[in-house]
Amino acid sequence: MSAPAIVVVGAGPAGVAAACRAAGCGRRVVLLDDNPAPGGQIWRGDRQQRWLARLADSGVEVRCGTTVSGLELPGATTILATGARELFLPFPGWTSPGVTGAGGLQALIKSGFSIAGKRVVVAGSGLLLPAVASLVRKSGGSVVLIAEQTSAMNMAAFAAALLSRPEKLAQSAEAALSLLGVPYFTRCVVESFDGGRVRLRRGNAIFECDTDYLASGFGLVPNTELAALLGCRLLAGAVEVDEFQQTTVAGVYAAGELTGIGGVEKSLVEGEIAGLAAAGAVDEARALFGRSRRARRFSAALNRAFALDGGLRALPRDETLVCRCEDVSHSRLKGLASWRQAKLHTRCGMGPCQGRVCAAAAQFLYGWNDQSPRPPVFPVPAGLLADPGSFEGEPT
Amino acid sequence: MNHSADVVIAGGGIVGAACAYECARAGLSVTVIEGAIIGGGASAAGMGHIVVMDDSEAQFNLTLLSQQLWSERVAEMTDGVEHLPCGTLWVAADEEEMAEVRRKRAFYSQRGVPVEMLDSRQLAEAEPHLRPDLAGGLLVPGDSVVYPPVAARWLLDRCGARVLTGVPIATLDDNGATLEDGSRVSGGVIVNALGAKAARLMPSIPVTPRKGHLVITDRYPGFLRHQLVELGYLKSAHSAGADSIAFNVQPRRTGQVLIGSSRQFGADHKGIDQPILSRMLRRAAEYMPRIGSLIAIRAWTGFRAATPDHLPLIGPMPGASRLWLATGHEGLGVTTALATGRLIADQITGRSSPIDAAPYLPARCIHG
Ligand SMILES: Cc1cc2nc3c(=O)[nH]c(=O)nc-3n(C[C@H](O)[C@H](O)[C@H](O)COP(=O)(O)OP(=O)(O)OC[C@H]3O[C@@H](n4cnc5c(N)ncnc54)[C@H](O)[C@@H]3O)c2cc1C
Ligand SMILES: Cc1cc2nc3c(=O)[nH]c(=O)nc-3n(C[C@H](O)[C@H](O)[C@H](O)COP(=O)(O)OP(=O)(O)OC[C@H]3O[C@@H](n4cnc5c(N)ncnc54)[C@H](O)[C@@H]3O)c2cc1C
Numbered sequence: 001m002s003a004p005a006i007v008v009v010g011a012g013p014a015g016v017a018a019a020c021r022a023a024g025c026g027r028r029v030v031l032l033d034d035n036p037a038p039g040g041q042i043w044r045g046d047r048q049q050r051w052l053a054r055l056a057d058s059g060v061e062v063r064c065g066t067t068v069s070g071l072e073l074p075g076a077t078t079i080l081a082t083g084a085r086e087l088f089l090p091f092p093g094w095t096s097p098g099v100t101g102a103g104g105l106q107a108l109i110k111s112g113f114s115i116a117g118k119r120v121v122v123a124g125s126g127l128l129l130p131a132v133a134s135l136v137r138k139s140g141g142s143v144v145l146i147a148e149q150t151s152a153m154n155m156a157a158f159a160a161a162l163l164s165r166p167e168k169l170a171q172s173a174e175a176a177l178s179l180l181g182v183p184y185f186t187r188c189v190v191e192s193f194d195g196g197r198v199r200l201r202r203g204n205a206i207f208e209c210d211t212d213y214l215a216s217g218f219g220l221v222p223n224t225e226l227a228a229l230l231g232c233r234l235l236a237g238a239v240e241v242d243e244f245q246q247t248t249v250a251g252v253y254a255a256g257e258l259t260g261i262g263g264v265e266k267s268l269v270e271g272e273i274a275g276l277a278a279a280g281a282v283d284e285a286r287a288l289f290g291r292s293r294r295a296r297r298f299s300a301a302l303n304r305a306f307a308l309d310g311g312l313r314a315l316p317r318d319e320t321l322v323c324r325c326e327d328v329s330h331s332r333l334k335g336l337a338s339w340r341q342a343k344l345h346t347r348c349g350m351g352p353c354q355g356r357v358c359a360a361a362a363q364f365l366y367g368w369n370d371q372s373p374r375p376p377v378f379p380v381p382a383g384l385l386a387d388p389g390s391f392e393g394e395p396t
Numbered sequence: 397m398n399h400s401a402d403v404v405i406a407g408g409g410i411v412g413a414a415c416a417y418e419c420a421r422a423g424l425s426v427t428v429i430e431g432a433i434i435g436g437g438a439s440a441a442g443m444g445h446i447v448v449m450d451d452s453e454a455q456f457n458l459t460l461l462s463q464q465l466w467s468e469r470v471a472e473m474t475d476g477v478e479h480l481p482c483g484t485l486w487v488a489a490d491e492e493e494m495a496e497v498r499r500k501r502a503f504y505s506q507r508g509v510p511v512e513m514l515d516s517r518q519l520a521e522a523e524p525h526l527r528p529d530l531a532g533g534l535l536v537p538g539d540s541v542v543y544p545p546v547a548a549r550w551l552l553d554r555c556g557a558r559v560l561t562g563v564p565i566a567t568l569d570d571n572g573a574t575l576e577d578g579s580r581v582s583g584g585v586i587v588n589a590l591g592a593k594a595a596r597l598m599p600s601i602p603v604t605p606r607k608g609h610l611v612i613t614d615r616y617p618g619f620l621r622h623q624l625v626e627l628g629y630l631k632s633a634h635s636a637g638a639d640s641i642a643f644n645v646q647p648r649r650t651g652q653v654l655i656g657s658s659r660q661f662g663a664d665h666k667g668i669d670q671p672i673l674s675r676m677l678r679r680a681a682e683y684m685p686r687i688g689s690l691i692a693i694r695a696w697t698g699f700r701a702a703t704p705d706h707l708p709l710i711g712p713m714p715g716a717s718r719l720w721l722a723t724g725h726e727g728l729g730v731t732t733a734l735a736t737g738r739l740i741a742d743q744i745t746g747r748s749s750p751i752d753a754a755p756y757l758p759a760r761c762i763h764g
Contacts, residue, residue: 071670
């Protein structure tokens, strides 16, 4: 009599919330994640976290260390919550030692890397930058400055969308950071990095500073490859869903950063809705629509505020690598018509990372919008490709 | 916008590009029409193994001529063509297949193709990752590997043909092509080089798509030294109608390993067929136990243009006055592209060819 298990892919906030709510409806739930522990980008390994505690008591079958390759549908009912990754934009020196992603440095520090006594320049765009800066400070490093590409005006508009007292919030981020004694520069970008020396442009002014590390990230891009392989339609780089988080493929739901970058609150409420809807608890799901609409408004405001300035397209020089797996430079790509042409004629995106790093950058730099994800979503031993049942959740 | 040229070539795969190259070198004005991306069809999906084959005299002659033309050409080509002169090692699992090795050795030797027979021990030395109990093999050192999309692009850039990309052809007729945007390209000779899609615009030609799967790994320089093909391959490859898989692995110049191969009829969707992919990879692991532990970074499929007698269609279309065919190359179109281009240009200009063109003429199986 038991209905087939609901399979949730991704154990970040969205996937955990989805799994808990579906299990709460009495359904058998399998939660898959490629990391050793649940938690996703922000809660990984955090035992105190309320949702993770709830997960532990939920009866959800958690299978960590499991990569879903996208060769077949993981379950008859599947919830995708594969999150997002950082966007790297190439500038001269971005592949040098000493340069990391912003989230990348955060993850390094969280996993025990010592930043004590080191100088760090944090650059790029988005709310992750101040978060990383404060972690660096807390961990004994010093933040030379934060370079945010967007304007103070865009940030003020963002604040206005959040609160009725925009002036106050507009200043709050800057204020909080300056209290910490960290210069937070808007309209400021890294022009190049060379052996510990960072060259920046702020408005029309150029200046330089020395640093041990440069942490650079330009916001997040949804991990849509798996959804695309399963046939889900994408809209503006995110998975298209209805208000029940149902994708364009029957039985497949999507939640969290995957449906549009919006932070943890959006991931949680979308995850809850997806879990409830997948388990058939339609009314309970509907009761959360107000919260999810608010989260989406926040998301839209966030994306407007930190929209990338077209001037960033001028950062790479001819010889700057865009695809670091296959050593493909800007000059070889700039005349091409599409991502697929770039792949076929230059090998851009054909290396081990399969474009996870360079595809989003190339789309931004060259205005391409074609995607052609191929399985597996993540590299796996060939033997596992031969026998995906052995590592992918639930036969349908 | 309307164009005209001496020769209009429909399709910018490796075959269309090679036809353009030879026609342009013969002094003809050439326009190539590619609906998508140069070299982005089967030419991007295949293995790019340049291999002399012995199924029939006709196939042998075409593949040998082509192999010779490739070795002349690759010397000039850009580095991106990734030419790797790795040779082919035909692997015999047992004594029955060793008999095939001897037959093949005699066939190639009589025709002047250098080959070398390996016993079990020599095979193990040549390819240490093969399982140890294999019977032996036949090494054909002249065979090699290329990356066809870049070769196609090079041929077109080099020959100066006019190349129209991005708008597919809606119809082909005796005078030219009408594109989907309504524009018209007319020519003295129209060559259908549309690969597995050739019959879409000319339904009377006997070309059917035959699907194949491939998997590529991360970089493992030195893991593999030759293109390895099991000798059961021919048996399975030509069992028309049935799906088949074979051990067929290739070293890439990048150090990656390309794992094949499969053949299916009647499968018309591009997606991965998991049962076929599984069989193919298990077969590879039977021959090379360690291959299962290599990291696979991508799997994909492609379509070969198959004809009933496994020979390509090269020459005038019976019943038409100016339509020509250059398609139906099945699993050998990268190898045979350059000879195809030569035969097409020779026939159009009335030149004599290095080999007899008769076995490939469409008139053998199409009756106008
Ligand atoms: C590098 C980085 C750092 C961040 N730091 C912060 C921060 O400090 N503060 C903050 O508020 N927000 C941060 N975020 C934003 C964060 O993404 C969200 O706040 C929140 O974690 C989103 O939850 P989610 O469930 O949608 O996705 P995620 O938390 O990203 O969870 C998705 C999970 O799915 C797994 N997964 C993906 N594909 C597969 C697959 N094919 N098979 C198996 N598992 C798969 C991933 O490994 C991951 O564990 C960060 C994001 C990134 C990318
Ligand atoms: C899995 C696999 C492995 C293979 N391995 C090998 C190998 O090792 N060695 C070997 O020699 N061969 C191999 N082959 C075969 C080889 O790849 C093909 O025979 C060869 O690429 C055919 O080239 P083509 O130019 O005829 O076709 P394609 O490369 O398919 O070119 C046809 C072109 O026509 C275009 N087109 C189609 N319709 C239209 C239209 N309406 N308007 C405009 N343009 C259009 C397409 O976009 C395409 O670019 C393999 C094939 C497969 C599938």
